[in-house]
Amino acid sequence: MPPRLPYTREEFQAHRDAVRAVERREGRLLVVASVGLGFAQLALLAWADAHLAHPARLRLEGGVFIGYLVLVAVLLWRFQTRIRAVRPTCPACGAMLEGVSERIAIASGRCDACGGQVIA
Numbered sequence: 001m002p003p004r005l006p007y008t009r010e011e012f013q014a015h016r017d018a019v020r021a022v023e024r025r026e027g028r029l030l031v032v033a034s035v036g037l038g039f040a041q042l043a044l045l046a047w048a049d050a051h052l053a054h055p056a057r058l059r060l061e062g063g064v065f066i067g068y069l070v071l072v073a074v075l076l077w078r079f080q081t082r083i084r085a086v087r088p089t090c091p092a093c094g095a096m097l098e099g100v101s102e103r104i105a106i107a108s109g110r111c112d113a114c115g116g117q118v119i120a
């Protein structure tokens, strides 16, 4: 990967703001979907207990639960992928700058993995 130019402070901050926006938007979707569908499953279980015979109830509940797990896994994957797409990376080595690495880059302007210039 050829080295890129270091970020300006404004460009770096724009990436941080984009990460926060994705975390807020996608995190809200993840919480609403997982909690809302979790409660919907409880209602379905109560309904199935009252209206379905044992084998049919198990098939329905198992299928719905597997579908719920797949949906939550897809939403988690989407959450991580979208954050990775906007998170700043080191122009020299390509390391993702998150957590402590991000704070070190802000304070020193350098990558904690390779020492390269991150912020001009």
Ligand SMILES: [Zn+2]
Residues within 6 Å of the ligand: 090, 091, 092, 093, 094, 095, 111, 112, 113, 114, 115, 116
């Ligand atoms: Zn680096």
